Amino acid sequence: MNIYPRLFDEIRPHWKLLVGSLGFSVLMAAMEMVPASLTRPLIDDAIYGKDWPLLKMLAMSLMVALIFRTISHWARMIFTGLLAHRVLYQVRTKLYEHLQSLSLSFYQNKRTGQIMSRVTNDVAVLEQFIVEGIRESAVNVLRVVIIVAILFHTNWQLTLLTLIPTVPLIWFTRLFQKRIGVSYRQMRRRLADMNSILSDTIGGIRVVQIFGQEEFEAEKFRTKGREFAAAGNATQSMQALYMPSVALAFGAGQVIVWLYGGHEVLQNRLSPGALVMFSGYVSQFYAPVQTLANSANLFANTSASAERIYEILDTEPDIRSQEEPKPMPEMQGSIDLENVSFGYDSSENSIEGLNLHIEPGQMVGLVGPSGSGKSTLVSLITRFYDVKDGAVKIDGHDIREVDLKDLRSNISVVPQEAYLFHGTIRDNIAYGRPDAPFEDVMEAARGANAHDFIMRLSDGYDTHVGERGTKLSGGERQRISIARAILDNPRILILDEATSAVDTESEVAIQTALDRLMLGRTTLAIAHRLSTVKNADKLVVMEQGRIVEEGTHDELITLEDGLYKRLVEMQTKLGSEEAE
Known part of the structure; x- marks a missing residue:
């Protein structure tokens, strides 16, 4: 994949900064050539000719060139820095925004650390x-062309001899660039693996420590670290062969x-002055040629990283609005699943031939063994996934035909883990608004029965909750999550085991808040x-991706x-045994 045209597309909006950077780089390169161009008159005319006024004039010219070179160097760094930071901001923001649009199926196949590594x-x-x-490539190519022209004008025979070492160098550089590119891609993958382990262990540090798995996780990190080091050593070995070879070729040219x-x-x-001048130009010729040769290393690294970036940017979301979605009128809240089938992969369906009708304002409990398809069903209603067959309709509208933002703006979820x-x-409460x-x-x-405990905190509503709300208890986090749903004022509410992870006292407060939230x-x-859905208007019992029973608790x-x-008898028996 040729990624460089795409990289230049990122730079094009900032072409003025690029022109400024290149312009001052060219001026700086020109000023750097002045000392060599004045070498012959300095030696042959001013020193050997004992011409003091000429010597003073040439020395002053050297000083002026030095001043202009310094100013150009400063301006070049300013323009280049602005260009780099604006392009990086643009690419990183574009990448982050695109990640927000990708479907859940993308994240199921990627580790968090690997994604973070790319960003x-x-x-x-x-x-x-x-x-x-x-910058350096463009300027150095120009510098090489100008210097070669001057060298040929000075002594074409000596110039041809000087260029002899560059012929095998060009072949060697092409071979190096191909092999170093593979090595850099391997390094990037290994670094992403290390970031993934780091992300996992930091996010789950309590689990790591409570099970005493610090050494196990450290060994996993060391293993990936050794793999990264091995890939780095392989890269370094190629560089160790290539860089001295380049220096040898240039040294032979000077000889x-x-x-x-x-x-x-x-x-x-x-x-003598012409020889010293020629030698100075040759040094200035080999310096940019060596930089261009070394750029093979940089371009291979850039190519490996850019491919990983554009792999994400080229990933299209599975779930998105149509080009001209139908407007969603004010939602009433009726839900229909018509002969719905769905599977997370092509081999087997998680839901098969499912039909369900829910009236506006109705409270429906979804029950059944683990893996029966309950969470999959609500993921289809929220359109985190699209059905394979059939249709999910809200107020009679196929949700694939309405604007995705309109759809989700009318739905709130209170998850099991807030x-x-x-x-x-x-x-956090105002996250949706x-x-x-x-x-x-x-x-x-x-x-949400959260106001009282919030006011008891030292900073009240301005209290920082910590990473993932770790400064609050499970019940407090859940009530904040309910408050967020209340403020969002949805027409459809999904409760995913909203009270299962809290103590009895918190459950009472949360259930009271949920009863208020569910009204209307x-x-x-x-x-x-x-027991939490005993009073539901309708219970839907699922097993192996199908609805096997439907009705009220009494029915x-x-x-x-x-x-x-x-299921009720099993839970009643279990509760009796625990009570004993």
Whole structure:
């Protein structure tokens, strides 16, 4: 994949900064050539000719060139820095925004650390490409062309001899670039693996420590670290062979200059000043050629990182709105699943031929053994996935035909494990409505039975909750999550085991808050603790991806050998044994 045209597309909006960077780089390169161009008159005319006024004039010219070179160097760094940071901001933001649009299926196949590595490490490589790759390559190519023209004008025979070492160098560089590219890709993959382990262990540090698996996780990290080091050593070995070979070729060129050029001076066919000038230009010729040769290393690294970046940017979301979605009228909340089938892969369906009708404002409990398809069903209603067959309709509209944002703006989910973002309690409650007045935030907290405990905190609503809400208890996090749903004011509410991970006292407060939240809303509640959905308007019992029973608690409990009845009896028996 040729990624460089795409990289230049990223730079094109900032072409003025690029022109400024290249312009001052060219001026700086020109000023660097002045000393060599003045060498011959300095030696042959001013020193050997004992011309003091000429010597002063040439020295002053050297000083002026030095001043202009310094100014150009400063300006070049300013323009290049601005260009690099704006492009990096642009690429990193584009990458992050695209990640927000990708479907859950993408994240199921990627580790968090690997994604983070692309957003941070791989994008950072582009900075070096902009600062050194584009600017230095363009200027050095121009510098080489000008110097070669001057060398041919000075002595074409000596110039041809000087260029002899560059012929095998070009072949060697092409071979090196191909092999180093493979090595850099391997290093990037190994670094992403290390970041994944780091992300996993930091996020689950409590589990690691409670099970005493610090050494196990450390060994996993060391293993990946050794693999990264091995890939780095392989890369370094290639560089260790290539870089000295380049220096040897250039050194041989200088030897040729002094051997043949010195002979020409002895034969009075070349002046000493001309030889020194020629040697100075050769040094200036080999320096950019060596930089260009070394750029093979940089370009291979850039290519490896850019491929990983554009692999994500080229990934299309599985779930997105149609080009011209139908407008979603004010939602009433009826839900219909018509002969729905779905599977996470092509081999087997998790839901098969499912039909279900839910009236607006109805409270429906989803019950059944683990793996029966309850969570999959609500994932289809929220359109985290699309059905394989059949249709999911809300208020008679196929949800694939309406705007995705309109759909989800009318649905809220209270999950089993409340997820809070790093920030304040107020920020987390107002996550779905960032512009909500503070009075509305407090009212939502009161509705979730959260206001009192929030006010007991030292900073009240401005209390920082910590990473993923670790400064709050499980029950407190869950009430914040409920307050967030209340403020969002959805027409459809999904409760995914919302009280299963809290103590009895917290469960009472949370259940009271949920009862308020469910009023006037279509509610689907996934429950393993069947007592929490006993009073539902309708219970839907699922097994192996199918609805096997449907009705109220009183209706289902009378079914002989019914699955719901068996589940209730099992939980009742278990509760009695625990009470004893």
